[in-house]
Amino acid sequence: MRAALLAVTASAILLAPAPVTAAGASAGSTVRCPRVPAPAMSRPPRPSPPPAVPEQRAVGGAALATTGLVVPAGVAAPPGVTATSWLVVDLDSGQVLGGCGPHEYGTPASVQKLLLAATMLPRLDPKQTVTVTAADMDIEPGSSAVGLVEGGRYTIETIWLGLLLNSGNEAANALARLGGGGNDATGGVRAMNEQAHHLGALQTHAVTPSGLDGKGQFTSAYDLALIARACFAEPTFRRYVLTEQATIPAQPKQRTKGFQIQNENQLIYRYPGALGGKTGFTDLARHTYVGAAERDGRRLVVTLLGAEPAPKRGWEQGAALLDWGFTLPRDASVGRLVEPGELTATPSAAPSVLAAPGASRPAAASGPGRTGSGRLWSVTALSGAGVLVLLGGLLWRSRRRLT
Template structure:
């Protein structure tokens, strides 16, 4: 009996070893992003705690984009070193992602969140409509960016868009959110609905302007989805390239303004970069510098997004320009993922406290990762099993004959 048990155990172990699937390869360590190290100022506030990571959300656009590190196509030239904590370069027309660093890592948006407001409200609002500014519209953080709208002043919606995009006006953001959503809170609710429609599942707006609020986050990938939606709007394309505009006088406002004034576009990319299509700057002490920019060259339109940058040695738009240069140097068709189409990622309505609970799960439209085919093992397995069985019967038969 001992010999038989030993034989059976040997056969079982051998069969299990032959039929077992190959061990999964260990996950490769993330590739560090080329980074310019900058010592943060002592007064910089601590980063807020992001929501728990949801694997389905990080896989939107393709499995490679889930990496917290650098992701570029095989054979790509070295990406430029920047101070941004995360970034992404993509083709506005094909949706191909050319490269990224921490594409789905949470970041604080600052004023680039105004692009979500634009994507949400430009299709809803008549640019010729005139609206009177209320006292509540001017309730925002003192000292933050503003157009200079006056209580009781009357402005066209088109002028408000120009004030939002050129001067990053938080006052204009409040008016446009109220006008499109019935209230500022209603406008923010519509912004979050639009983010989910676009597939920007890591984006949650708390303020219409991008001024910091608890639980307000986005990602470099989400910003690219939002920017792509904006650049699909002819009105946005026109607004974002305007260099300066005259704000009309408001003699009946509080206080009255009998002369009016001029505002300029803060995005230097449109003046300094050949083929620039526009974009948006952003800054808060919590978010640091954020940036979205786009340009056209050789028939290709690329967009760059970056979060958490410092302005030394290059300002945000200059870091964006360096990444655009890198993107244009890459061959068309070489990518690491793609920007999903609006409506292609299904996500349930988020809970009332997205800052403290996991975000919505998603059915992801993902880009399949290329795999090397597994070696064909079936013939070897069959042959191995046959040999073991033959040897087992031979040994068993021999043992029986010896007992007789």
């Protein structure tokens, strides 16, 4: 099966149009991404990523298989940012408007919580009241927490708000445990990886549900766009990420008072038309960000990895890229987001992952293929996931502080 699918991909490479490069660049050349210098500071060495898999780097279009800038010919240059990779995408059509190193591996930090949301929102009843366990409270000391207490009773909706507004790592553990059907987050993380591969996010491998750094945990700007698109398709998610404040209720048995939490994503307060998103930071990942906005009936999402907080914070860099995206013609495109299930279809039905933007393609399969045990298997994802698991542990040098 793998050989058959690779044959489809190889054929598509021969038929794909020449990469779309920045204005003035020759076809096939690497265009440097616009960057602004960040202040000198002490940073831990970034983890070594797995070897690149050519088929995965070309998912969504041949032009996206670059370490540099890819934008439609003749458009204005995007703003300089400190992020090492980014992508701007039309949420509704799935067309990629431009990016920098779309398929370069990066460390997710708390934007990983979007994969948790894409996986668990359909599984969990927001009205159900659940009990927080000791396993849920097992998070890195000093890392981001919303303030849940062991033995406390909360609705699942309250836990979601604690996750998406305040980036609570104990909330992530609880939701992964509840959605994964076990006594800890292990089953939930496994489900997250299955969901990533179903969405076509072949460069994403989750080790923790919260985004706390773990050996072999990576993603890409392209993968984050796939995950974000799945999240924003959920009305409940859209409501949560636009919520400005919420109440964490008192727990009389644990002698804790109720308190208010506020949404940490400044985009929703300061950017007209903001739809919400997620912030992230660890020492290793630096600042990561996903944000979406609507203007004149057009919805765009930006994803960025590896940013520094100066001269502009992550959300401000995202806002600048959104502004740029909204200036582009509605038919501008350098690639597309694959559809859920498209890359896990059978080889005979699998469309080319390198199809030209806007090209017609067979309908995606209704769902992923599964073994008797219920585990998702993707023909192309297997090799990528194996590389991540086997090599990640050997190459990772971990520091795990998350805010």
